Amino acid sequence: MKFTLAASVLPLLAAAAPSQHKARDTTTFGVMSARSGSPIHLLPLNAAGGAFYLGGKTSSYCPLDSGCPAGTETTFAGDGSALAVEVPGGQEVYVNPSGALSFTVPHSAYIPTGSSTGPFTYTPGKEGALGSWTFGKGFMACPDKDNKWQVFASSQNATVPSGNVSDCLGFDAMAVKGNGSVAAWEYI
Numbered sequence: 001m002k003f004t005l006a007a008s009v010l011p012l013l014a015a016a017a018p019s020q021h022k023a024r025d026t027t028t029f030g031v032m033s034a035r036s037g038s039p040i041h042l043l044p045l046n047a048a049g050g051a052f053y054l055g056g057k058t059s060s061y062c063p064l065d066s067g068c069p070a071g072t073e074t075t076f077a078g079d080g081s082a083l084a085v086e087v088p089g090g091q092e093v094y095v096n097p098s099g100a101l102s103f104t105v106p107h108s109a110y111i112p113t114g115s116s117t118g119p120f121t122y123t124p125g126k127e128g129a130l131g132s133w134t135f136g137k138g139f140m141a142c143p144d145k146d147n148k149w150q151v152f153a154s155s156q157n158a159t160v161p162s163g164n165v166s167d168c169l170g171f172d173a174m175a176v177k178g179n180g181s182v183a184a185w186e187y188i
């Protein structure tokens, strides 16, 4: 993994600073998949290893002796272009050149050339109902060799783990409104 700070991502550094504050006192939400009659119906979306999966476990880290939020849930901030985290600099969400929904490593603003940083759109639900989260033509989940469902932006051009986009299933990303607190110090 490269930690090169390309000139093109410098504006992201500036943008990342306020997102930490935003995560504390404005919108947070988690995501749950909906595709009825499929193996990916009603699975939570989890951040792990720079990618996102339906089901499985959130991968997070706590560097503080004094402790951190539990780190067992994946929570987005604002419109979902960032994760809701405490780590200084925040963690950005983007779609990498393969089409995989991705997030930046803590303490790095590195995003590969050719990635898309949005727009992501969060639409809150009315009166306690579920909301929705979107990007481009939506999201799809693609099985990998361990039978985990990795999340990609919907595109026939995506480079998916099985090598065949026909193996992927499109799904609706339902947004579950959070309480405005972060659920993890940082995701890894």
Ligand SMILES: *[C@@H]1O[C@H](CO)[C@@H](O)[C@H](O)[C@H]1NC(C)=O
Pocket: 155, 156, 157
């Ligand atoms: C998919 O790839 C083809 C060929 O490279 C390109 O013409 C097309 O615009 C791409 N479609 C999307 C949605 O990126």
Ligand SMILES: *[C@@H]1O[C@H](CO)[C@@H](O)[C@H](O)[C@H]1NC(C)=O
Pocket: 164, 165, 166, 167
């Ligand atoms: C991809 O999967 C579809 C449906 O299973 C199949 O018809 C097609 O031949 C596959 N394409 C490749 C390149 O393997």
Ligand SMILES: *[C@@H]1O[C@H](CO)[C@@H](O)[C@H](O)[C@H]1NC(C)=O
Pocket: 069, 070, 073, 075, 178, 179, 180, 181, 182, 183
């Ligand atoms: C707020 O939500 C986070 C993440 O879901 C959870 O860990 C925390 O316990 C909640 N805090 C309160 C006060 O409900």
